[in-house]
Amino acid sequence: MEHRPKKVQTSLVTMHDVAKLAGVSQSTVSRVLNIGQSQPLISEETSERVMNAVEQLGYFPNLTARSLRSQQSLMIAMMVGNISNPFYHGIVQTVEEISHYRGYDMLIANGYKNPEKELRFCRALMRRPVDGIIMSSDFITDENIDQLIKYTGAAVVSMNEYIKHPEVDILLSSDEGASYMAVKWLIENKHHRQVGFIGIVDTHPNGKLRRAGYRRALEDSDISARDDYEQIGADYTVEQGAQTMRALMSLPTPPTAVFVCSDIMAIGAINQTLDMGFRIPEDVAVVGFDDIPAAQFIRPSLTTLAQFPAEIGRQLANALFERIEGRYIGPKRTFKVPLRLVERQST
Amino acid sequence: MEHRPKKVQTSLVTMHDVAKLAGVSQSTVSRVLNIGQSQPLISEETSERVMNAVEQLGYFPNLTARSLRSQQSLMIAMMVGNISNPFYHGIVQTVEEISHYRGYDMLIANGYKNPEKELRFCRALMRRPVDGIIMSSDFITDENIDQLIKYTGAAVVSMNEYIKHPEVDILLSSDEGASYMAVKWLIENKHHRQVGFIGIVDTHPNGKLRRAGYRRALEDSDISARDDYEQIGADYTVEQGAQTMRALMSLPTPPTAVFVCSDIMAIGAINQTLDMGFRIPEDVAVVGFDDIPAAQFIRPSLTTLAQFPAEIGRQLANALFERIEGRYIGPKRTFKVPLRLVERQST
DNA sequence: ATGAAAGCGCTAACAT
């Protein structure tokens, strides 16, 4: 932080240079360049002279100056949980595409389920106001968001149900419904009656929903839930998947199908099952959740609930830009994106 | 782009407000806040009064204004090939961490091997100057970079050998050396003499290096290269891996080991081999390149050459900040990061 | 040690 050399350099060519070359005033140059925004009209001729000068000098407008003056940054910020989680890839890509299309750049940060990092993100945006914010957070509070909105005027969209701020749109995957669908499908289309479940501790909000869907599907099919068919892992890891599956398959009457609330755990479960000498799907069918890339690579490939990342990204970006551009002004909206079952070899 | 509502809102609290509350001039507030940078000294008392006012008003410095004035953005930009490529995850994370630590935010974009997108990235940075740029590009030319540097004064670091600009540091993985090491290891430690190779068309620069390493290892071991042992895929896909492996294993004397220049292809190759009734590693050993997450998940798990993403990120960020902060001023430097062989079940 | 003032490059209200 110390030795920062003072850059004397400043923009090589400014509106002033363009104006001089074109023989007009600087504000005329601004008008020509920002045409269409309820500006007074510009004569064909000046407009052309200006554009020529722009071309000739290789002029680029300075967005920093523009932002300072117009209180509009042409930037959006996005915080994801962890960019190495494949779930975010399609979302980030779609948001990026839409943002670029609209002329916005994208600032990005990882939250890492770390309160410090998440707060740092907020603080960064208090100092460098952006026009819109998309976040997937675990610790950011409604008050943090409120401060952000009040101070910077940014539009905010969240991917987390726990955010209740009245001006923040929420976008969710329908985890409960998708789980219900998958389990129902195992029962009705694949004729399983002994369906096990591998979940995740309740501190993880999605875990609860996915388990709820599983239970509802059993109930709806008049299958009584068995405690020993519900295994709960400590975290989303291959090892936890293997361990919980071992418990399940060591039961006197092991399930004939298992719904696993995450692909990573499902992969651990599959490898464990094969190691124990069972066949998949003949002895036991396995369904995962997320459709990570590896789901197609493993053998047997994994039947799983796939997100629609592009759709999620599209809805996030749309909701955000509706607010940024003033096409929607109003209270919190909640959007749900469905999932689809991708049938592969494990069922 | 049309309906943008005019934000009248401006920073809620500015240096002026702080100054007024503290009973000092605005420039004094600035001095207090930017202490240490060859500023004249400030009296204990004023300093304290100012800090109190800052606290009391909840003041945040406006980085946009600061940037405009100081010609320093406290932002770095990073372009990766494709954020869904796991290769970049650790790199991005490390760069982010170091940047945040130094007080910089990170703008990000995907190049997608698309000339348009890559150019868009450059154009965006001409308008919104950042202090440093890290890029992994395929089409950006030395002239593009030169323009960027001349116009914005940004420091630039590249992950691509083809960039020859005299002020751009280059960071490379030692693909040739790593390939050599892996093949040599197959020959010497695993006693293979018939080692096949699955590569990628020469338009992909890494492909060339990985093949070169393979050939050099054979030569060094006095094994004559066989044309039919070298299969070249059209792209990095599971399908191409399977197809090329089928060709290899259909040979009258198939290789007893195959070095595949990418994990994705290696996974295709493994599944194909198993489908053909061969055992791995008993009939044929397989080594991949990259160590993507799925390499651990598949069965048999994949022996592969692993990048050191954190190390790559660290070196990229260090080189960049050395230039940004003026701790290094001078010509292009080239850094190499080694890889390591991760032995798993496929060998 | 502190204040006054200039100006970074731009937009927009106000003139003409």
Next chain:
DNA sequence: ATGTTAGCGCTTTCAT
């Protein structure tokens, strides 16, 4: 239709 002018919030001379 175009020019003049006043800032946006900050850093940094230049005074004192």
